[in-house]
Amino acid sequence: MRFHSPFEGAWADPETMHTIRTGDWRLQRPVTRQARCSHCGLCYLFCPTGCVRDRGRHFSADLDFCKGCGVCARACPVSAVLMVEEEAGA
Amino acid sequence: MTTTALRVMDGNKAAAVGVMLCRPDLVASYPISPQTPLLEALYRARAEGRLEADTVEVEGENSALSAAIGAAAAGGRAFTATSSMGLMFMYDAYLFASGQRVPVVMTVATREQSAPHTVSSGQQDIMMVKDGGWVQLVTESCQEILDSILVAYRLAEDPRVQLPVNVSYDGYYLSHLSEPVQVPEQGAVDRFLAPVGAGKRPILSAEAPLTFGAFVVGDLYAEYRYKHCQAMQAALDIAEGLDGEFLAAFGREYGGSVETYRAEDAEILMVAMGSHAGTLKVAVDRLRDEGVAVGLARVRMFRPFPRARLASLLRGRRAVGVVDRSVSFGWGAGHLFVDVRAAADLDRRVPMVNFIGGIAGTDLRREMLEAAVRTTLARGRGVEGPEVVWLNLE
Numbered sequence: 258m259r260f261h262s263p264f265e266g267a268w269a270d271p272e273t274m275h276t277i278r279t280g281d282w283r284l285q286r287p288v289t290r291q292a293r294c295s296h297c298g299l300c301y302l303f304c305p306t307g308c309v310r311d312r313g314r315h316f317s318a319d320l321d322f323c324k325g326c327g328v329c330a331r332a333c334p335v336s337a338v339l340m341v342e343e344e345a346g347a
Numbered sequence: 348m349t350t351t352a353l354r355v356m357d358g359n360k361a362a363a364v365g366v367m368l369c370r371p372d373l374v375a376s377y378p379i380s381p382q383t384p385l386l387e388a389l390y391r392a393r394a395e396g397r398l399e400a401d402t403v404e405v406e407g408e409n410s411a412l413s414a415a416i417g418a419a420a421a422g423g424r425a426f427t428a429t430s431s432m433g434l435m436f437m438y439d440a441y442l443f444a445s446g447q448r449v450p451v452v453m454t455v456a457t458r459e460q461s462a463p464h465t466v467s468s469g470q471q472d473i474m475m476v477k478d479g480g481w482v483q484l485v486t487e488s489c490q491e492i493l494d495s496i497l498v499a500y501r502l503a504e505d506p507r508v509q510l511p512v513n514v515s516y517d518g519y520y521l522s523h524l525s526e527p528v529q530v531p532e533q534g535a536v537d538r539f540l541a542p543v544g545a546g547k548r549p550i551l552s553a554e555a556p557l558t559f560g561a562f563v564v565g566d567l568y569a570e571y572r573y574k575h576c577q578a579m580q581a582a583l584d585i586a587e588g589l590d591g592e593f594l595a596a597f598g599r600e601y602g603g604s605v606e607t608y609r610a611e612d613a614e615i616l617m618v619a620m621g622s623h624a625g626t627l628k629v630a631v632d633r634l635r636d637e638g639v640a641v642g643l644a645r646v647r648m649f650r651p652f653p654r655a656r657l658a659s660l661l662r663g664r665r666a667v668g669v670v671d672r673s674v675s676f677g678w679g680a681g682h683l684f685v686d687v688r689a690a691a692d693l694d695r696r697v698p699m700v701n702f703i704g705g706i707a708g709t710d711l712r713r714e715m716l717e718a719a720v721r722t723t724l725a726r727g728r729g730v731e732g733p734e735v736v737w738l739n740l741e
Contacts, residue, residue, distance in 0.1 A: 258740045261567050265509050265574050266448030268549045269561040277564060 279306065283325035285340045289317040293337035300329035300338060351529040351597070358521035361489040361528050362428070362454045362514070363388035365496030367398055368536040369452075372423030375403040375414035379433040380466045381518035382456040386428060400426075408433040412440040415451045420559055422550035424500065425451050430518060431458035431472045438476070444511045445480030446575065447560055450503035450548070452496065455515040456522040457621075457672075468518040470621060470672040473649075474682040480575055482512040482582045483650040485620040487606075489526040491647075492516045494599060497531075497539060498589060504543035507581040517672075520622040531597050539596045568707030569739030576735075579651040586648055604653035606645040609635060610660065613642030618657070618687050619670040620646040627670065646683065654690040661691045698726040704738030711738070 262269075287300075294315035301309045301316050308322040309329060315337075318329065330338040356364065362385045366374070374393070376386045392398035401418075405411045408429050415425035429437065434455060444451050459469035473483060482502055484495045492514065499512040516522060551559055563571065587603040594600040608628050610616060619627050624645040634641050644660050646653065661667055671681020678685050702719045705711040715738055726732060 258573070258737070259566075260570055260574075260740075262570060264549060265571075265578065266446065267559075267561045267563050267571060269558040270556075277562070 278321050279324050280319075280321045283320075283323060283343055285325045285327065285342050286320060287318050287323065287325070287327070287329050287338045288341050289315055290337045290339065291315045293335055295335050295337070297334065299332045299334065303328050303332040351531050353527055354530055355525050356489060356528050357384070357523050357525045358489045358492050358516050359383075359385035359456065359523070360388055361493040362496060362516070363392070364528075364530055365493035366426050366452075366454075367392060368493075368531065368533060369424060369426075369496060369500050369540060370537075371398075371400045371426045373403065373415060373418035373425045374398070374400045374427070375405050375411045375418075375425070376428045377405055377408045377411045377433060379408070379430045381458060381468075381522040382428050382430045382433070382454070384522070385454065385456070389426075408436040409440055412437040412444065412451070412453070415453070416440060416444050416447070416449050419449045419451050420447075420551050422545035422552070424504070424544065426453070427451065428454040428456070430456045431460055431466075434472050434476060435460065438479075441476055441479050441481070443560075446571070448509040448548075448575070448578070449511060450500075450509055451511040452499045452503055453511065453513045454492070454496070455513050456518045457515050458518040466518075468520055468672075470515070470517070470682075471674070473513070473515045474673040474675070477650055477682065480510070480579075481650065482508070482510055482579070483648070484512065484514045485647060485649050486514065486516045486521065487620075487622055487624045487645065487647075489516075489521060489524065490528050490599070491601065492521065493528055493530070494593065494597065494601075495647075497536060498586070498593065500540055501543055501589060502582050502585060504540075504547060505581075505585060506543075506547045508578050508585065509548050510575075510578050510582060512582075515621075517622040524622075529597075529599070535596055539593070564707045565709050566706075566739045569703070569709070569737060572703075572706060573737050573740055583648065583651040583653060601647060602645075603656075604646070604648035605656050605660065606647055607660065608643040608645065610642030610644055612640060614640040614665040615642070615668065616661065616664045616666075617641065617643045617668045617670065618646065618683065619643065620649060620683060621672060623670060623672070649683075649686075652686055652690070654686075657687060657690040661687070667691070699734075700726050700732065701735045702738055703735060706739050709739055 308319045309316050327340050330340050374389050393402050403414045411427045415427040418425040457470045459465050460471040486492045486495050495514045499514050503512040590603040631641050669684040669687050671683045673682050675682045
């Protein structure tokens with residue numbers, strides 16, 4: 258038997274909290290072409306899961322949580338975000 | 348053992364006295380026959396200053412149990428009570444309480460479950476929640492109602508258990524029947540409950556924040572299900588041992604999960620639970636006078652089901668009679684009968700193994716199921732192993 262929780266029921270503390278990596282569900286991932294990005298922040302505003310991060314001079318998704326919906330690529334006014342198919346087992 | 352006061356009271360009053368002796372922090376309940384006089388007794392005691400608990404005026408049973416869950420999660424000792432449709436109206440909160448391992452104690456004055464509509468006594472209501480993960484104690488007398496509430500808190504709040512417990516008593520036959528009841532001293536009850544209480548389990552606290560009711564998927568979900576099963580078994584084991592401790596503290600014993608009556612040399616064994624078990628004892632005595640070797644096994648703990656003790660009690664009898672006060676549709680038999688029948692089959696020689704898997708979105712893959720077939724095959728050839736295999740936790 259392998260146990261992961263120190264608790265008897267569905268309690269959680271910040272150290273042991275069971276986080277769901279929704280990025281595991283992704284079939285395609287957004288890739289930001291940094292040179293093209295104008296740092297306008299529209300992808301940040303439109304991302305339905307709130308996983309787009311401000312990287313200073315450009316924005317890109319946190320792939321632990323990005324589900325690959327492609328809304329950021331559609332919202333980008335300068336086509337800086339490309340959707341790339343995930344490969345099996347990756 | 349301490350001195351006690353002998354008083355005459357009905358089952359609802361006995362329950363109220365038992366609850367008050369356990370010093371609850373919160374009482375939340377909604378009136379429904381035949382439980383209402385219990386609720387009235389507790390709220391009156393609160394109004395007159397004899398009960399220090401907070402009370403919540405709720406708009407229904409779902410809120411009553413939810414209030415109790417919240418109080419218990421915050422570290423308090425919480426109580427609620429209901430019957431029949433009130434229990435059904437609690438159902439989602441009922442399952443939440445056990446799955447989240449919240450030690451609420453509830454009494455159920457049992458009643459038939461409409462339709463057909465009635466307020467009459469019956470055990471259909473508690474049978475509708477029998478697989479909901481609570482510990483279920485079933486009583487025979489007003490004395491046992493009071494005593495079982497003390498045991499219920501001791502079990503519920505035990506860190507090895509951390510489960511809600513319900514104590515049921517037959518509506519009207521016990522709820523409205525007056526009997527002499529020994530009322531224990533407050534000090535003795537305090538000592539009996541001293542090993543449990545707040546501080547023995549995770550609670551909601553601003554000083555050490557925790558997430559309550561965390562979202563869970565996959566193998567971790569199976570882990571909590573497995574731990575819940577282990578806690579049920581712990582409740583059974585602890586209840587057997589607690590009987591002796593109860594005897595030392597209060598001078599009464601009941602036999603743990605199953606009380607036996609003239610069963611040792613009985614060729615015919617009757618099985619029952621509830622107030623009619625008392626009547627059955629009288630019937631056993633009369634038939635014994637006629638030379639019939641008959642005895643009784645009275646189930647006091649219906650969940651977890653004391654199947655090992657029952658299996659050994661059933662062994663070697665000429666015939667077994669089970670008295671039910673509820674109906675399992677589709678089995679065409681009573682619920683207790685179905686469970687007793689399953690316990691009797693533990694003695695049969697067909698090896699059986701159970702595989703639990705596919706919990707919370709996990710896959711039951713072809714290779715896992717092939718392995719299950721191979722395990723079953725091995726058991727058929729005499730290889731020993733656990734009765735239940737948890738595929739998520741392998």
